[in-house]
Amino acid sequence: MIELVERQIRIDGKAVLVMCGEIHYFRLAREDWEDRIVKLKEAGCNAVASYIPWICHEPVRGQVDLTGATRAELDLGAFIDLCASHALYFFARPGPFIMAEMKNEGIPYWVYDEIPEAIPVGWDGAEPTTPTLDYLAPRFLSAAENWYREALAVIAPRTYPNGGNVMALQLDNEIGMLSWVSNTPDLTDNVLADFASWLDGKTEHGYPFETADIAKNPALIRSPKEDYSAKLHQDLGYYMRDRFRRYVETLRNYAENFGVTGIPFVVNIHGTGGGRGYTFPIGISQLYESYTHEAGYLPGSDIYFGDFTMENFHDLHLINAFMTATNRDGQPITSVEFNCGDGNFGDNLGGRYDVSAADLKARLCVAQGNRLINYYLMAGGYNYEMAENRPDGNNRIAITGERHGFAAPISPEGELNYTYPRMAESIQTIIALGDKLAAMDEEHDALHFAFIPDYYMTEYSYPSSTAAQAIKQNIEANRASGSWDIVAKSLLLNSYRFGSIDIQNREFDAQQHPVIALPCARYLARDIQERLVTYLETGGALFIYGELPLYDMEGAPCKILTEALGATYQETKNDHGYSLSITGENWCREKPEIRTHHAQLFSLEKGTAILKEKQGDGICGIETKVGKGHAIAITTAYRGDIDFIQTAFTRLGAPPMLAHDYPHHGIVTTTTKNAQNERFVHLLNLDGMEKQFRLTEQDAPLFGGNPITLGAKSGLILPLQMQLGPTFIEYSTAEVMSYNEQEIRLRVLQPEATICIQTTQHIRESRNYTITKKLGSTILHIKTRGKLKIQFDK
Structure with a gap:
């Protein structure tokens, strides 16, 4: 049995x-399957994933080949069974949409030919620019159900609860992505009728027309008037969320009806682009x-960042935090498309990734x-x-x-490229510690x-609407970029460990969430503003970066939060010539004057100014008390000042608990812990130079006060107070690569590493380390870099 509990994937309770x-x-000749599977397993993986392309298995309606009758490489069952013979789980991804660079995103041509009513209609009746379909079009669903019936006849008997190796099933792929990137919200006649029905379910829809009018005049939605375009922007977004949920629920029902039960149903989340995570x-x-409305769903990210650098590392942290924040209680997160390989996707000798990227x-x-x-794509192949x-x-x-897949670690011809060894070493290390890591949570x-x-x-904004575009552009300018690149990045470089809270849909209070960092635009829903004021009044602390709200999400005036802070709006200055300068006040007085391109300026009825415009009286940095609470608001594009x-945040009551003494930034630190209070310290070096430092936690030294050396563009997972087999490790400044009763294998990145253990076994002597005893502990002083074995005799 496979369960999703306590943010873990548990198989038979473990x-x-x-x-x-x-x-x-x-995409591979059948005789090449085993070679690729063996190379995947040698890299340390314990599972294989694959899309299952409808366009290949049923290119002609009613002519389904899942047994290799027409092409040997289409024998799906044989491939799954071969994975099982190598003791590998299988993660099945049958679509209907799969993307994967397939024609029609993996949908057979005949579906488009025979079901034209499912082809979307966009704003102003425009044709779509991407090959998407109306997910809930009845004839498309009927065809998709038949596809699931055929594919799952092969998969269901091979699921883990039935004695097989299939451990998860993905429902469709990147749902809604094609509509978003093309700004084409699938406005078919079927969708408009469904939207009208959805509006009828609201107490009061508030439009200057009756819902029955939509069928008679589709332009009411496809070409909305300015007086309701902002409202439509909101309602259409809410409707689409519900529509996608119903689509996923329909596919799950098909899967369960065809015998797939007892394994997670994966929903893949899209959105990275241009090497960043903003979108x-x-x-x-x-x-x-779609993935939180009931139990049994497993959300998975698509991570396409390329190299892991100072520019984007915090994007990945925020993506993981946001996914966790929106999950059901106990629901884990995953990454079901985790970019690997050399980055040469255009086959033009471009995009060469560093070997550290996937690691x-x-x-x-x-x-x-x-x-x-799920490393995507592990092995390349051929398009027949x-x-x-x-x-x-x-x-x-x-x-x-x-x-x-010519950029994959394993080429179409089966050759290993330069990224494979480092990736394999990383996977092997993670798997070796997997029984611990799988049950740990970030502190x-x-x-x-x-x-x-x-x-x-x-994702859907009527291009001709001034009101809708103004709201969209302001939110886009403030929801990420500065708040991510200044606030989140600085927090992580200060060794803060933080998660996220969905303040729209979840409860939050001062006791459980003492300090909240809020990226804010001038548009913010009334109910969220009211809840934030209550949070402050009852003792919460709030750091706001971006702008203070002046309107609700539909553009109606709403200054509840702004007025609670004692701020009166004056004007907004945007000067892309950078003639606008900002100076510090009060505790920021010693900060240097900076030039900026944007400032939302206020006067204050209470509180203290900490930033203001140099030539004028407008204030763009505020610190104030609200009831029992405390707030700091930065309403200008401020510089990246870690201090x-x-x-x-220290003034707000959240000093960092972890610290290192490296004089320059570029180190990312976090810790994880399990129910037995065993811990790992996770360290990443973002730079191409070696760094040595000491770590403290609440000013107390970690690792016995011994220094840690972190190699260029490298990472370490270091144990604290951990039982590994028969050995209890108090701490180690070398990474454990594997362990058993006879030995511990270490990766040593520094000239002098230290591991402190408790054991009843005899430690074999070695010229690579010396041994001392102290208060019942054995300390090994390691004198050499590289991979090292510590061997034991009973």
């Missing part, structure tokens, strides 16, 4: 960490009702509670030509030409980063 790699069986929460906003990202994800990571000719330029199954300081799903409900952020 917490399991699943490290998976994607191999597309349909990823759009996917969370679109889909969180460092995986380490952070595991530290933040990811229980399944379809039997039925299509005049699309090459008649192949995908858009990438003949070779596919947090007294700080949460606020998440507001509606701030990312910007300023630490001072501000």
Whole structure:
């Protein structure tokens, strides 16, 4: 039995960490399957994933091949069984949509040909620019149900509860993504009728027309008037969330009806782009009702960042935090498309990733509670030509030409590229510690980063609406960028450990959430403003970055939070010539004057100014008390000042509990703990230079006060107070790569490492270390870098 409890994946009651790699069986000659599976397993993975492409298995309506009758590589059952023979779990991804660079995103051509009413209609009746479909179109659902019937006849008998190795089933893929990136909200006649019915379910819809009028005049929605376009923007977003939830629920019902029970149903969340995570929460906003409305769902991220650098490391941290914040209680997070390989996706010698990329990202994800990571794409392959000719330029199954996945760690020809060894070492280390990591949660300081799903409900915005575009543009300018790149980044570089709280849909209070960091725009829902004021009045502390709210989410005046802070709005200055300068006041007086391009300016009825414009009286930094609470608001595009952020949060009551003495930043630190109070300290070095430092926690030294050396672009998972087999490790400044009763294998990154243990076994002497005893503990002083074995005799 596979359960999702306490943010863990439990198989037969045991917490399991699943490290998976994607191999597309349909893109490989059948005789090459085993070679790729063996190389995946040698990398340390314990699971294989694959899309199951409808377009390949049923290219002609009613002619289904899942047994290899037409092409040997289409024998799905044989591939799953081969994975099982190598003791590997299988993660099945049957669509209907799969993307994966396939033609029609994996949907057979005949579906589009025979069900034209499912092809979306966009704003102003425009044709869609992406090959999406109306998910709830009745004839599309009927075709999808038939596809599930066929595919799951192979999968269901092979699920884990039935004695097989299939441990999860993904329902569709990146639902809503194609509509978002094309700003085409699937406004078919069926969708408009369904939206009208949804509006009828509201107590009062508030539009200047009756819902029955929509069928007679589709332009009411497809080409909305200015007086209700902002309201439609909100309602359409809420409706689409409900629509996607019903689609996922329908697919799950099909799966269960066809025998798939007792394993998680995965919902894949999209959104990264351009090497950053700014837009990823759009996917969370679109889909969180789909994976939280009942138990049994497992949300998974798509992580496409490329290298892990000072520019983007905090994006990954926030993505994981936001996913956890929106999950059901006990629901774990995963990454079901975890970018790996060399980055040469265009086959043009571009995008060359550092070997540290997949390693460092995986380490952070595991530290933040990811229980399944699927490396995408683990092995490349080939796109064969379809039997039925299509005049699309090459008649192949995908858009990438003949070779596919040429950037993967394992090439289409089966060769290992330069990223494979480092990735494999990382996976092997994580799996070796998997029984511990799988049951650990990240520890947090007294700080949460606020998440507001509606701030990312910007995927459908009528282009011709001045009001809707003004709201969208202001929210986009304030929901990420500065608050991520200044606040979140500075917090992490200050060794803060923090999670997130969904302040829109979850309860929050001063006791459980003492300090909240809030990215804020000038638009914020009335009920959220009211709850934030109550939070402050009852003793909460709030750090606001961006703007103070002047309106609700539909553009109606609403200054509840702003007025509670004692601020009176004056004006907003935007000067992209950077002639606007900001100076510090009071405790910020010693801060240097800075130039900026944006400031929302206020006068104060109470509180203290901490930042203001140099030439004028407008205030853009406020510190004030509200009831029992405390607030700091920064309403200008401030600079990346790590000390300023630490001072501000310390004043609010959240000093960092962890600290290191390295004189420069670039180190990311967090800790995890299990129910037995065993801990790991997770360390990442973002820079291409070695760093040595000491760690403290609440001013007390960690690791016996011994220094830690962190290699260039490297990471460490260091144990504290942990039982590993028969050995109790008090601390170690070297990473444990594997352990058993006879030995512990270490990765030593520094010239002098220290491991302090308690054991009744005899430790074999070695020229690589010396041994001392102290108060019942044995301390090994390691004198050499590299991989090292500590061996025991009973």
